[in-house]
Amino acid sequence: MSRSEDLRLIALAEFASAGYAATSLQRIADLVGASKASVLYHYDSKEQLLEAALAPALDDLSALIDATAASGLDLAHRAAFVERFVDYLLEHRQVVHLVINQGATLEDVPVMQSALVQMRRVADLFDLAAGSPVERLRYGIALGGAAYCLAAARQLDVVEEEPEILRAGLLAVISELLLPIADPAR
Amino acid sequence: MSRSEDLRLIALAEFASAGYAATSLQRIADLVGASKASVLYHYDSKEQLLEAALAPALDDLSALIDATAASGLDLAHRAAFVERFVDYLLEHRQVVHLVINQGATLEDVPVMQSALVQMRRVADLFDLAAGSPVERLRYGIALGGAAYCLAAARQLDVVEEEPEILRAGLLAVISELLLPIADPAR
DNA sequence: CAGCAACCTGACCGATCGGTCAGGTATGGT
DNA sequence: ACCATACCTGACCGATCGGTCAGGTTGCTG
DSSP, rough: OOOHHHHHHHHHHHHHHHHHHTOOOOHHHHHSSHHHHHHHHEEEEEHHHHHHHHHHHHHHHHHHHHHHHHHHHOHHHHHHHHHHHHHHHHTTTTHHHHHHGGGGGGTTTTHHHHHHHHHHHHHHTGGGSSSSSHHHHHHHHHHHHHHHHHHHHTTTTOOOOHHHHHHHHHHHHHHHHHHSSTTTTT | OOOHHHHHHHHHHHHHOOTTTTTTTHHHHHHHHSOHHHHHSSSSSSSHHHHHHHHHHHHHHHHHHHHHHOOOOOOHHHHHHHHHHHHHHTTTTTHHHHHHHHHHGGTTEEEEEEHHHHHHHHHHHHGGSSSOOEEEEEEEHHHHHHHHHTTTTTEEEETOHHHHHHHHHHHHHHHHHTTTTTHHHH
């Protein structure tokens, strides 16, 4: 794995767990075993490093949304979407955690602005604007709760070592929360 | 309201929304309309300001846990506890959000260490250690989801202006998640 | 062998951080 | 009127930040 790939992955882990502001370039350099100037050789700035860290997950989310928006999210497709979305959360847990917890304070960073737009598009798939406050609560609890569980999997003693059990459990609870949300086509 | 009270409340809001590391003493001073040295006149350090900001919520949580631990959390008491816990989350949403999202990186700060211990005591009331991974997921989704919803109430368009509707909705969904967790007395 | 590109680093920059301190102001009590 | 206390602030400190740059190393190509 190349040095720039290493940097991107380690930066994401630190940005997600410690916070973007609390993660210095020096810290990332130390973790990677290089100098701060080397970090800035590969990425023009701390902000560009954040952009590189988020980009793959945002591309995947955009693809997921585009595929879903075409067919709509009526009841026939709801369960399938929830399953794909849970898989997305499992695969990109650090980015999701980062965006929903630090997004508001980083919204003047272009890539984070873009990420927040994508998250709103997911919410829009459920047509939450037309729904009740309880439906929006269900959605928020599902999203925020899943993100928290995946970020804090170790502290919650949720079996990271058995990803199929984690996936099945997460899918069951998230489905319970999201499937009852009213069919937007009604 | 006194200056030190002002400082404590504004510091909490900033620590919760922007992050402890990203919130400077200068920033808090600016928001309060005083000098940085004035902030440090009232609180000996940034860390002591954090301690003052968290203390009331931690006291309330400790009281809630103590009251519950006496009677245990069997099914007869489960619903009542969940209701009191939801009220606690509503009242101390900023502290809860701060502790569960930044707690891990601030665990060498004594007050945060104490906060994390309290949060584990809440989890212990449900005897999650003896439960299944799905039960721990339900608990984590409830806690993390509620914290996220309350912190992001505006973005989720959850009616902050009608706190009774918010409370009723939150209570309904959190109860749905937590009441099925197995009776620890069984 | 020379030249070039990619990669890397130590030293340095201005800005901001958390915190200290001497000195000023206002208020209340004697 | 004087003294004590609470409150406040500007200037300053050492440390660290994000970032720049000159110079070095390595490997590849003609």
